[in-house]
Structure formats: C-alpha cells, structure tokens
Amino acid sequence: xxxRALSEEAMLxxxxxxxxxxxxxxxxxxxxxxxxxxxxLAALVLAAGLRALTVRRPRPASRSxxxxxxxxxxxxxDARRVALLHLIREHAPDRYAELRGTLYAPDGGLPxxxxxxxxxxxx
Numbered sequence: 001x002x003x004r005a006l007s008e009e010a011m012l013x014x015x016x017x018x019x020x021x022x023x024x025x026x027x028x029x030x031x032x033x034x035x036x037x038x039x040x041l042a043a044l045v046l047a048a049g050l051r052a053l054t055v056r057r058p059r060p061a062s063r064s065x066x067x068x069x070x071x072x073x074x075x076x077x078d079a080r081r082v083a084l085l086h087l088i089r090e091h092a093p094d095r096y097a098e099l100r101g102t103l104y105a106p107d108g109g110l111p112x113x114x115x116x117x118x119x120x121x122x123x
Contacts, residue, residue: 065123084115091122
C-alpha cells in the first residue's frame with residue numbers, strides 16, 4: 001500500500017475491475033444447483049403462504065345436543081354407535097373413561113341401547 005490517499009476516481013475505477021472469474025469452481029452445475037435451490041425455497045414459501053390463507057378454521061358447535069342426537073337416527077347402527085361415543089366423550093369425559101374399557105370386549109362392546117340411554121342422560 002502507498003502512503004498517499006487514493007483519489008475518488010481511482011477508487012471507483014478499481015471497484016469496477018472486481019468481478020468473478022468466468023470459470024468459477026463448480027461451473028454451470030453449481031449455477032444449476034443454486035437455481036434449483038432458490039426455486040424450491042420459493043415454492044416452499046408460496047405453499048406455506050397459501051396454506052396459511054386457505055386453512056379452514058373449526059366452527060363453534062352451534063347446534064344443540066338434542067339436534068345432534070336427532071340427526072344420528074338416520075345413520076347405520078355402527079356409525080351411530082361411534083357418533084354416540086363421540087358425544088359422550090365430548091360432553092362427559094369421565095363417563096367415557098369408565099365406558100372405554102368395555103368398548104373392546106369380546107361380546108361386541110356396549111349395546112346401542114345403553115349408549116343411547118347414556119347420551120339421553122346428558123340432555
């Protein structure tokens with residue numbers, strides 16, 4: 001280095017001379033990898049943004065328990081049994097914990113009538 005200060009034109013001229021070599025390490029393969037990486041990153045950011053905008057928020061239960069029980073009458077027996085268990089678990093978790101042990105009994109678990117009576121007690 002010299003003891004003299006550089007002029008502004010000389011400093012700007014020396015900055016213009018700085019550039020990367022034409023044959024950088026990795027060459028076109030490195031440029032391709034960078035392009036693919038940036039595209040993947042952009043796709044992830046776009047997908048996360050769209051997911052955040054389009055995710056459905058759960059609605060609060062606006063129907064009463066009696067209305068929900070009435071709609072269960074149209075379901076087949078197995079589906080009704082599952083739906084009744086969901087209602088019991090939602091409205092009386094302690095009673096559901098007591099009944100849970102009998103769900104997988106070898107005789108087929110709780111009969112549908114007893115589940116309906118359990119739910120009727122909740123109303």
